[in-house]
Amino acid sequence: MTDNVIEGIKLSRRYGGFAALDNVDIAVKQGEIRGLIGPNGAGKSTLIDVLSGRAVTRGGKVLLKGDDISALTPQERRRRGMARSFQRTNIFPDLTVEQQLRVASWAVPGADIAEVMDELRLTEMADVPAAEISYGDQRRLDLALALVGRPTVLLLDEPAAGLTMEESLALARILRDLANRWKVTVLLVEHDMQVVFSICDRITVLHLGRTLSEGTCAEIRVDPTVIAAYLGTEA
Amino acid sequence: MTSLTASGLPASRRKPAGYAALIAVAVLALAVGAALPWLVPTKIAMSLLAQAMFDALLATSVGFLILQNGRTSFGQAAFFGLGGYAMGVLIARQWVAPEAAVLIALILPTAVAFLLGLVISRITGVAHAMLTLAVGQAFYEVVFRWRELAKGDDGMSFDLPAQMFGFSARKLQDPAVMLVLAWTVLVLVLLGLALFARSRIGQVAAAIRDNEERARFLGYSTVMPRALVYAIAAFIAAIAGILQASYNGYIAPQMFHWSTSGFALIMAIIGGAKFIIGPAIGAVVLFYIKDYAGQFAEYWPAIVGVILVIVTLTMPRGVVGLALMLWRRGTRR
Amino acid sequence: MLIQILNGIVYGGLLYLLAVGLVLIFGLREVVNFAHGALFMVGAYLGFSIAAMGYWWGGLLVSVVAMAIVGCLLDAMVFSTLRKQDHIVTVLVTFGILLILETVVTKVWGKAYLTYPVPPLLAGTINIGGSPFPVYRLFVIAVSVAVAVSLSVWLRYTRTGLYIRAASTDARVTSMQGINVDRLSLIVVGLGTALAGLSGVVAGPLLSLSPTMGNYILIDSFIVVVIGGLGSFAGAFVAALLIGQIHNFGAVYLPWAATVLPFMLMVGILIWRPTGFAGSRT
Ligand SMILES: Nc1ncnc2c1ncn2[C@@H]1O[C@H](COP(=O)(O)OP(=O)(O)O)[C@@H](O)[C@H]1O
Numbered sequence: 087m088t089d090n091v092i093e094g095i096k097l098s099r100r101y102g103g104f105a106a107l108d109n110v111d112i113a114v115k116q117g118e119i120r121g122l123i124g125p126n127g128a129g130k131s132t133l134i135d136v137l138s139g140r141a142v143t144r145g146g147k148v149l150l151k152g153d154d155i156s157a158l159t160p161q162e163r164r165r166r167g168m169a170r171s172f173q174r175t176n177i178f179p180d181l182t183v184e185q186q187l188r189v190a191s192w193a194v195p196g197a198d199i200a201e202v203m204d205e206l207r208l209t210e211m212a213d214v215p216a217a218e219i220s221y222g223d224q225r226r227l228d229l230a231l232a233l234v235g236r237p238t239v240l241l242l243d244e245p246a247a248g249l250t251m252e253e254s255l256a257l258a259r260i261l262r263d264l265a266n267r268w269k270v271t272v273l274l275v276e277h278d279m280q281v282v283f284s285i286c287d288r289i290t291v292l293h294l295g296r297t298l299s300e301g302t303c304a305e306i307r308v309d310p311t312v313i314a315a316y317l318g319t320e321a
Numbered sequence: 322m323t324s325l326t327a328s329g330l331p332a333s334r335r336k337p338a339g340y341a342a343l344i345a346v347a348v349l350a351l352a353v354g355a356a357l358p359w360l361v362p363t364k365i366a367m368s369l370l371a372q373a374m375f376d377a378l379l380a381t382s383v384g385f386l387i388l389q390n391g392r393t394s395f396g397q398a399a400f401f402g403l404g405g406y407a408m409g410v411l412i413a414r415q416w417v418a419p420e421a422a423v424l425i426a427l428i429l430p431t432a433v434a435f436l437l438g439l440v441i442s443r444i445t446g447v448a449h450a451m452l453t454l455a456v457g458q459a460f461y462e463v464v465f466r467w468r469e470l471a472k473g474d475d476g477m478s479f480d481l482p483a484q485m486f487g488f489s490a491r492k493l494q495d496p497a498v499m500l501v502l503a504w505t506v507l508v509l510v511l512l513g514l515a516l517f518a519r520s521r522i523g524q525v526a527a528a529i530r531d532n533e534e535r536a537r538f539l540g541y542s543t544v545m546p547r548a549l550v551y552a553i554a555a556f557i558a559a560i561a562g563i564l565q566a567s568y569n570g571y572i573a574p575q576m577f578h579w580s581t582s583g584f585a586l587i588m589a590i591i592g593g594a595k596f597i598i599g600p601a602i603g604a605v606v607l608f609y610i611k612d613y614a615g616q617f618a619e620y621w622p623a624i625v626g627v628i629l630v631i632v633t634l635t636m637p638r639g640v641v642g643l644a645l646m647l648w649r650r651g652t653r654r
Numbered sequence: 655m656l657i658q659i660l661n662g663i664v665y666g667g668l669l670y671l672l673a674v675g676l677v678l679i680f681g682l683r684e685v686v687n688f689a690h691g692a693l694f695m696v697g698a699y700l701g702f703s704i705a706a707m708g709y710w711w712g713g714l715l716v717s718v719v720a721m722a723i724v725g726c727l728l729d730a731m732v733f734s735t736l737r738k739q740d741h742i743v744t745v746l747v748t749f750g751i752l753l754i755l756e757t758v759v760t761k762v763w764g765k766a767y768l769t770y771p772v773p774p775l776l777a778g779t780i781n782i783g784g785s786p787f788p789v790y791r792l793f794v795i796a797v798s799v800a801v802a803v804s805l806s807v808w809l810r811y812t813r814t815g816l817y818i819r820a821a822s823t824d825a826r827v828t829s830m831q832g833i834n835v836d837r838l839s840l841i842v843v844g845l846g847t848a849l850a851g852l853s854g855v856v857a858g859p860l861l862s863l864s865p866t867m868g869n870y871i872l873i874d875s876f877i878v879v880v881i882g883g884l885g886s887f888a889g890a891f892v893a894a895l896l897i898g899q900i901h902n903f904g905a906v907y908l909p910w911a912a913t914v915l916p917f918m919l920m921v922g923i924l925i926w927r928p929t930g931f932a933g934s935r936t
């Protein structure tokens with residue numbers, strides 16, 4: 087028995103001749119918030135796609151609580167407790183906020199949408215079609231759709247993309263808080279180092295489709311290869 | 322990009338009318354229906370209105386597919402014709418009891434559409450329109466050439482049996498009876514669709530129409546709900562076909578023809594495909610314009626063409642959308 | 655046998671002339687032109703009227719030019735104004751135009767079937783593999799081949815052709831690069847409808863003229879376009895030949911299924927590859 091909730095083994099994905107993901111291993115423990123960082127095009131989204139079933143891996147496999155789920159469809163993975171959000175807002179524009187959260191809740195036995203709307207401050211716009219709420223609200227709605235029913239694993243692809251610094255940090259706080267209370271294991275892709283260092287337990291660094299490094303925040307902060315490849319360009 | 326299927330649902334959809342209001346409206350409409358033989362002055366007018374009801378049912382079928390699946394069908398006549406032909410052929414041949422003929426005529430098109438829906442639901446947009454067009458025309462070609470089935474091109478007359486479901490079936494060809502029946506069926510169908518839209522599966526279907534990928538990542542398999550919507554739409558088209566075939570005592574390949582599908586689609590768009598009741602309204606409006614334009618009957622297709630071009634260019638949400646907007650503007654003051 | 659294949663090529667050639675027009679228009683305007691068959695029909699009637707006066711070739715010329723003008727008007731007045739609409743709305747508008755054209759033609763020429771003469775120059779038959787074959791049918795093949803060759807040369811080796819191929823791949827990007835897509839599509843839609851007029855005249859002596867003569871062949875060319883992959887010129891060529899053969903061999907060997915075969919093929923191919931043989935778009 088393993089205490090890794092989500093595990094990817096030798097994940098690879100090619101687009102044309104280009105290896106977007108090349109033999110990447112990743113394992114996240116129960117309750118952990120794992121940061122996934124790397125420059126643009128490093129393969130972060132591709133890794134989330136492969137784990138969530140949006141894209142298939144060439145060879146390799148995906149394990150959820152020790153079970154091989156590589157052959158499962160996205161919907162089957164969700165029913166087993168894996169949820170994800172999207173880098174590009176992926177919501178239901180015609181449905182109201184409450185309607186779509188309710189639809190999301192029906193797929194998970196015993197899900198409660200009131201708590202999600204409350205935690206993500208969506209209650210006051212419950213009756214507004216998603217197309218008409220602000221961008222920041224849409225990002226929180228995207229996250230809320232994934233959080234309905236308290237998934238065991240949450241794969242988040244830049245949930246704060248396009249938000250202001252304050253909004254990002256607020257979102258990060260909510261996330262940290264919910265992950266602790268609801269015992270959700272999180273894999274978080276995030277551009278903003280400040281956000282990542284503030285909420286993640288460990289960090290994986292991808293570069294050109296490969297794992298460059300993995301460790302605690304403190305380790306990553308001083309890792310010379312990471313600094314050279316990535317942090318260096320930020321500073 | 323303005324779109325037929327996405328975005329811009331009217332504000333009234335935010336808080337859907339309660340079930341009570343819905344049922345009340347339906348009951349009222351049924352009462353009006355029962356009184357129609359006294360409200361409509363002549364047999365000819367009744368006959369016209371009854372035929373408008375057939376159109377309304379077919380247009381509702383097409384519109385429902387757009388509203389719930391986001392798919393535009395150019396071949397909905399396939400199920401209209403299939404219902405009519407199953408009814409006509411089975412009754413003319415007396416292979417089964419008349420009641421069974423009706424049931425088969427309802428089930429066969431529904432089942433065909435469900436199976437077809439399983440495979441074609443992932444095809445979108447214009448390709449979907451062309452594919453459904455081809456499917457409909459394939460049926461048309463078959464009944465057109467297969468003379469042994471129902472006299473091919475000439476079409477086939479048939480006599481209704483004396484009794485059906487314990488009633489005198491010949492009465493179906495009495496305009497007053499058919500009018501009340503078709504009106505009642507239409508009201509029940511619209512009520513059923515409104516209830517469907519509020520049901521779980523209806524809302525899941527709406528979510529899938531809106532964003533299929535996200536629906537999958539929320540744990541829904543998207544094929545079944547879509548196929549179900551195809552089946553329901555075909556069921557409605559089949560009802561229309563059965564009613565029309567019974568009323569006329571006649572079936573002909575035209576029932577399958579793409580122009581039948583195309584006109585139904587036009588009615589749906591003119592009425593407003595974003596509203597459950599829109600297509601039915603569009604059908605009735607067009608039907609009466611046609612009647613009014615009587616002396617110009619030979620120009621009728623051109624008139625429809627012009628109306629269609631004008632409506633699509635000036636009222637993207639159809640007659641019902643326009644009426645709703647005007648009404649809102651009026652009540653705001 | 656050889657005659658059968660040739661007959662298949664004749665029909666395939668006609669289908670190609672229509673389908674390539676559809677592809678051209680779809681490529682630039684993303685419009686599936688339901689009025690294309692009606693334009694084919696109008697072209698045939700125009701040509702017929704002039705041919706009836708004794709100028710067969712004049713009829714051909716007038717019809718092609720007139721349809722090119724109609725195409726330009728269509729693009730400027732309808733397609734360009736509907737650019738921002740949902741594609742289905744545009745499709746419906748072209749359906750409306752189809753209804754209008756059919757009514758007008760019925761009014762002018764009547765509903766009765768008319769017989770389009772064969773030009774004296776191309777009357778008669780020649781012997782192919784021991785069987786007589788109408789010269790006129792060879793002419794039809796020649797016309798389609800000539801169009802196919804010159805079109806592909808034009809698209810491949812001229813600047814305009816390059817732009818058209820680029821715009822067909824992605825009109826938005828192309829217009830961002832400073833190419834005038836509106837002017838380009840005026841050319842392209844005009845050319846597409848001119849080809850519809852051409853095929854109408856050329857097909858005239860093979861089919862009988864009626865206001866609905868365009869419907870059947872339009873649906874077959876839709877099938878060609880879908881099978882070939884929406885927006886693919888080469889795909890349309892291959893698919894037109896394929897459907898032409900199926901059409902003819904079906905009629906001879908599987909008469910009960912002949913008319914349904916293309917539909918089955920289309921459904922099968924779309925299920926197997928939702929974007930068609932060569933296509934990448936939906
Ligand atoms: N659908 C796709 N087709 C082609 N290339 C892709 C596709 N998705 C991603 N890529 C390529 O794979 C690489 C990794 O992309 P991605 O995983 O989105 O990076 P990140 O999320 O780290 O910025 C990029 O170079 C990108 O261009």
Ligand SMILES: [Mg+2]
Nearest residue numbers: 130131132173
């Ligand atoms: Mg990314």
